[in-house]
Amino acid sequence: MSDHDHDQFHDPTDSEVRAKAVESLLAEKGLLSTDAVDSIVEQYENDVGPMNGARVVARAWTDPEYKRRLLEDGGDAVAELGYGDEHSARLVVVENTSQVHNVIVCTLCSCYPWSVLGLPPTWYKSETYRARVVKEPRAVLSEFGLDLDDSIEVRVWDSLSELRYMVLPERPEGTDHMTEEELAAEVSRDAMIGVAKAGNG
Amino acid sequence: MSDHDHDQFHDPTDSEVRAKAVESLLAEKGLLSTDAVDSIVEQYENDVGPMNGARVVARAWTDPEYKRRLLEDGGDAVAELGYGDEHSARLVVVENTSQVHNVIVCTLCSCYPWSVLGLPPTWYKSETYRARVVKEPRAVLSEFGLDLDDSIEVRVWDSLSELRYMVLPERPEGTDHMTEEELAAEVSRDAMIGVAKAGNG
Amino acid sequence: MRRVHDVGGTPGFGPIGIEKDEPVFHEEWEGRVFGMMTTIGHRTFPMRPTIESIEPQTYLTSSYYEKWLIALEIGSVQNGTFSADELRDRVEYHRQHPDASVSQNHDTDLARSTWHDRYSQRSPKYDGDPTFTVGDPVLTRNIDPSEHTRIPRYAQGKQGVVHALRGVYDLLDLKVQGVRKPEPVYTVGFDARELWGGEAELSQRIYIDLWESYLLRPGST
């Protein structure tokens, strides 16, 4: 009756059972260290997340020399703060100004700077975001509540090679008195992807 | 949890209920004659089908003058036998020979010569057939059990404008004694789409 | 960018599911949907662009008549025939009352006009001469609109040869927007290697009916 053999589509509620079967088999075949899986899950649930990137941004706002190094070589600069791995050695940081707004996507997959932002939100990985933001970024940003003036240039970075991108948002007004730690709390994950400004959250 | 809001996808078992609602509303709004719907359904279930095309093919096999007219103007020629409507006025008939094999598709939709073949089978309307037959017709024909010699030229007709196409298959060997009616019984729908030869069924 | 319905040549689809002795309609509702669309579809909203506007995920996982049903719903709500609320309420009513009958309309004038409309799409008049003739090499345009078009992605920016002139038809890209622009339609033949490069099968040609607007003389860009 249908154009397709729907039997070939798995039942999503079945994923748990299938994941167990795959893990068991890979462990038994001697290919998978289940301890390594434990440790990766633990790492991304607890240790790595957007707070890494937020501290990088706060440092860049307070230390012009650090900001210069960060924009010149993102990987080296985040390593100074103890973040990153081989992947972030390929980190490119793009700066928002009053005239330029940057936003990050990966249209072919979901490439994302894990080491400084943790794992991406579901919307970032969705076909909808990937399809639309390269073509109609203003409309997409508007759905996130960010309406940009027509005079601002929007730069979309489609990060589909080995490099990873992060946005350095503008420092919000009225934050001159804040400590670096307080500033970091103003920097949301969305601001570092480029679908929000800092200080809104 | 999912990339998409699955709620927006309808439940296929719900189609019956939704079709009733749409039909009721269209009838009440004075836009739809339910008698017209009855009559169309009845027509395609009982009157119009591949036997129309099969009789056209059988006539072409037995009457060289008719065949010439059919290949010159498919619409006029099928009208001679009482088939067709405004749509089939745009019918193009392409002839299989020992050196050329033709096959029909519509990659953008499912355009099909309704008036001579009835409604298309589900596979003809599937994305799989539409995606594959323009690129790998030999592989597709093979799945239908039709293996063509490399020396035979395959012609794929992607019928996506206002014209409709039908294949005139080769007359099978050993049918010299047959009446026109017997010959028509040798012509399957699939042979007139081009995914089979005549006489195999 | 092409929409997802423009599937010609897209890799990744599996084997073709062939059903033996398939009925004309598998379910009664399929026949009703077919009948509704063929009587009112073209008259009240542009059927094909509406089907093509279905979300890609839904498009690829819905059966043929499911897509038609979705298009009937979208088209009728968009053109104001009924509201989304009316539709939702009525669906709910039929869900709660599986034996409730469907409204009838026996207007004989309406029945006649539907059929008449359907079969009255005559070829339009055209005064000019066709630009190309049989045997001419042609280059297809890269047009890539988001709107409805009849030149598939896989045949854009490719060289072919005019195989036949087929007469004059309204360019459908515009007709679905209510604008009539009659133009010659040509069947253009392409060598499979021109379309698929090294992935092409042996000795294969592809023939596509294309409006004059889709075609250029090679080298003229």
Place this chain on the structure above:
Amino acid sequence: MRRVHDVGGTPGFGPIGIEKDEPVFHEEWEGRVFGMMTTIGHRTFPMRPTIESIEPQTYLTSSYYEKWLIALEIGSVQNGTFSADELRDRVEYHRQHPDASVSQNHDTDLARSTWHDRYSQRSPKYDGDPTFTVGDPVLTRNIDPSEHTRIPRYAQGKQGVVHALRGVYDLLDLKVQGVRKPEPVYTVGFDARELWGGEAELSQRIYIDLWESYLLRPGST
């Protein structure tokens, strides 16, 4: 022809579903799948091409980690780690025994080697000079293979300007087939009107990292 994963610019997708305070993993199995893929994926089969080989209908209707799980199944069966029958039997076993534990593997060498492998993809050596420099106009190729590539459909056959040199990396089109071809990677900037024509939004540029193989000098074809 591009596969369906190459969605940049495809019309028809709806609004973006944004979830507030989203957890890192919504279900425990998602974490396990993530952990499995990141430890073994790159070592035992090419992860991305395997994900891209998923049937279009399934690709567009599966969540991110569902796609990873399907790829783990396809990849492990294709490379012979386990058979489809073994997998089916084991799935059935876990379905029948929801409390059965998952097999463990505490091999410390294996745990170390997984991590080491993952983080050892250093940039390769490259002797030549980059062909292009910052400010150079470039024309992207129309390559259109069915296999894995990192130049998206929407940026093919378009003019851009080199914005930055990013170093030398193995061309991934070949690397996923086991062939190393180190090449310069450039960030190329495109005006939105070059990519989307009249449908482009105001003042927008798109920047894409592209390997040298994807680029031509304009006019050189």
